[in-house]
Amino acid sequence: MSNLFPTYQRWSIQPLEAKGAWMTSTENKKYLDFTSGIGVLNLGHRHQKIEEAVIEQLNKYWHISNLFPQSIQEEVAKLLCDASGLDYVFFANSGAEANEAAIKLARKATGRSKIVTCLQSFHGRTFATMAATGQEKVRNGYGKMLESFSYCAFNHVEDLYKNVDEETAAIMIEIVQGEGGVHPATEEFLQAVQSVAKKFGALLIVDEIQTGIGRTGKTFAFQHFQIKPDIITVAKGLGNGLPIGAMLGRKEWKEVFGPGSHGSTFGGNPVSLAAAKAVLSIVTSKDFLEGVIDKGEYMKSELQNRLKGQSTIKEVRGLGLMIGIELTEQAAPYLEALQKEGLLTLVAGPNVLRLLPPLTVTREEMDCAISKICEILIHFEKTALTS
Structure with missing residues (x-):
């Protein structure tokens, strides 16, 4: 039993x-x-280099809380920003938490609530990320979902245009739909996403939970295409087995996520970050x-x-x-x-x-x-x- x-x-x-x-x-x-x-x-x-980095950090301290400045957080944040072209990082424990942070930041930064995602997408299993996920089977049985999510067909430009309007806070996409069947986005669709987001003042969130950290041959999958996200989320490969997630955003949103606006007890754990630092030193080559x-x-x-x-x-x-x-x-x-x-x-x-x-x-x-x-x-x- x-x-x-x-x-x-x-x-x-x-x-x-x-x-x-x-x-x-x-x-x-x-x-x-x-x-x-x-x-x-x-x-x-x-991996030997990651194992050595984790053991070294374990011999220093395992947890201290985010009340304290920690150099390992600053170091990994800089590596992520240098690799992505974005400016600030919030550390979480998983991809779902990173996507939660992205949804909160987009809604607070724009003053709007509507988020457009794609059918067959997968963004997590918390209430917000479950609502963002474009698969009905993930949402079944949990009652009324968090409101203001809209779904367009993946790689379908006309359907995208039908869903985005003046109330849209963000468009949230995967460059390759992993759980949805390993479907890569087309250049045409991604350019349309960026164009319509700019037209309506919506933010572009790229969910790199599965595609990021070298999986597609770039540090981030969006780098295969000529697009510039406002927000990126990463997790999975970042810690190579240790729990970690991160939400990256542009400098314009720094004050939106000021003191008390968001938090995580274990987010930015030094042991996970030691692994992430070692990962990034290898993968970004x-x-x-x-x-x-x-x-x-x-x-x-x-x-x-x-x-x-x-x-x-x-x-x-x-x-x-x-x-x-x-x-x-x-x-x-x-x-x-x-x-x-x-x-x-x-x-x-x-x-x-x-x-x-x-x-x-x-x-x-x-x-x-x-x-x-x-x-x-x-x-x-x-x-x-x-x-």
Whole structure:
């Protein structure tokens, strides 16, 4: 009997230890981990530099509260601002908290309440971020949602224009919809978002919770496009496994988030920030990011070429090392079959296999995963045809 609320559909695999791109279960089976903790372990399990930074901070102090100035907060904030082009940072504990802060800042800065997001988006599970999420299944059962959220179709310019008006405080978007099926935004759509936001005086919030910190081959995914967000949110990969989130904003909003306007007891925890500092020192390197782009292009093209012509495959798409394989049927059986072969993957919606390998993945590890994926997908199709 478990004393845990059954909020998660847990797998039957229980981890014992992990290093790099590999995890060993309590049954002593090795798995190639292409989930990265759902896009968290961008530098793999137990990266040496991050582990050393965390241990060093643990030997100093673990928590002191935000009543005290802390140099580690200033250092990481500067790294984030330098990498993003924004000016100020608020530290939280998760992506949902970062998005909560972004929603609060946008509404307070503009004096408006309406937030426009996209259908099939995912922004979190608190009441505000649940209301921001463009998936009805996330909101079911919780009664009346926080008001003033509106949803437009992703990559649909005309629908965007129908939803934004003089009452809009912000437009909140993902550059790649992760939970929604690994759908990258188009240049046309993003330019339209920026243009209409400027026209109506609304803020542009880019949710980089899953796409940020190098996942797409840029420090932030918006940097692939010619747009300038007013607010960015990050989490997941920032701490490489330690809980942290951050909301970044322009200098114009400094006074809006003055003393007493917002807060978090654990936000800006020094141990998590020690990990974040080490992460950023690695991920923001030009050579590292170019390597991510090369790996992503290799993996996507190999999958596209080897799965070409398979009737169960609709599309292989993605950006950097954020790849989705859309199927014509349910993805869950394929995920389970891959687990039996020692490869851990994810689903994104009912029909998409989602691949989020660590950004440090090697060519040999990618080839191993590609072979397993192709073998399973082709085997399933042959089995279906002959049954």
